[in-house]
Amino acid sequence: MNSKQLGFRIRQAREQRGLSQEEFAAAVSKDQGAISDYENGKRKLAAIDLPTFATVLEVSLPYFFEQDASTYTLDEVLLNYFHQLPDSEARQGVIDIIRTLSYMLSKDQ
Numbered sequence: 001m002n003s004k005q006l007g008f009r010i011r012q013a014r015e016q017r018g019l020s021q022e023e024f025a026a027a028v029s030k031d032q033g034a035i036s037d038y039e040n041g042k043r044k045l046a047a048i049d050l051p052t053f054a055t056v057l058e059v060s061l062p063y064f065f066e067q068d069a070s071t072y073t074l075d076e077v078l079l080n081y082f083h084q085l086p087d088s089e090a091r092q093g094v095i096d097i098i099r100t101l102s103y104m105l106s107k108d109q
Contacts, residue, residue, distance in 0.1 A: 004041030009064050011039040013057040027056045
């Protein structure tokens, strides 16, 4: 994978999380200019920084190396949030909400 492809993946995950370059830079202890350079493939990212980027962006490390960006789905993001819920009662509540929304949306079609 070249720097441009890696940069595209970083930008894609950052935008999916709704983070600005400035917010992301602060979270990974970099400056905004460095983030811009990484995303545009102008600067190589040290491999040691990838786990930090993955944690902040809530993606797995393999996400950065997948060949097709479309293989990364919202399912992984949803599961990450789901696993952050405090207990099984909260998880069950989310499942109930999703079940209800799914039912309501399927009736409209």
